[in-house]
Amino acid sequence: MSDAIDHSIAWDALTERAKEARASAYAPYSDYRVGAALLAEDGRVFVGANVENASYGLCQCAERSAIGAAITAGARRFRAIAIVTGGTTPATPCGMCRQVLAEFPPSFPVRCTSIDGGVIESDTASLLPHGFGPGVLAGGRG
Numbered sequence: 001m002s003d004a005i006d007h008s009i010a011w012d013a014l015t016e017r018a019k020e021a022r023a024s025a026y027a028p029y030s031d032y033r034v035g036a037a038l039l040a041e042d043g044r045v046f047v048g049a050n051v052e053n054a055s056y057g058l059c060q061c062a063e064r065s066a067i068g069a070a071i072t073a074g075a076r077r078f079r080a081i082a083i084v085t086g087g088t089t090p091a092t093p094c095g096m097c098r099q100v101l102a103e104f105p106p107s108f109p110v111r112c113t114s115i116d117g118g119v120i121e122s123d124t125a126s127l128l129p130h131g132f133g134p135g136v137l138a139g140g141r142g
């Protein structure tokens with residue numbers, strides 16, 4: 001994990017927004033509720049919660065809910081994301097979310113907090129080393 005976390009981010013406030021979003025999670029199957037708060041470059045914050053489905057493969061994570069809200073509102077560049085999960089051990093984004101977050105370079109910091117206070121700090125580039133991204137497409141056409 002990176003120690004290059006951006007301390008100019010108002011992490012406590014962003015984490016509180018993620019915690020509030022977590023309260024809206026739809027998680028009737030796992031009861032594993034997650035909230036995310038995504039800080040856009042222009043200062044707007046977009047929140048998301050996980051949305052489960054009886055057809056389990058259709059579940060959507062909080063991070064992707066937040067990204068969807070941001071994209072819908074026209075945001076494309078991000079400064080940070082805070083993620084809040086339950087329990088004592090914070091969870092980092094799943095592989096699918098790492099790929100989705102990496103779609104929006106440059107890399108930005110990720111702060112994962114458990115409701116009981118554990119913290120993991122990283123950034124989107126570190127979470128997906130050697131990832132497939134827009135640059136790969138641009139360099140491999142033809």
Ligand SMILES: [Zn+2]
Pocket residue numbers: 061062063064093094095096097098
């Ligand atoms: Zn995910």
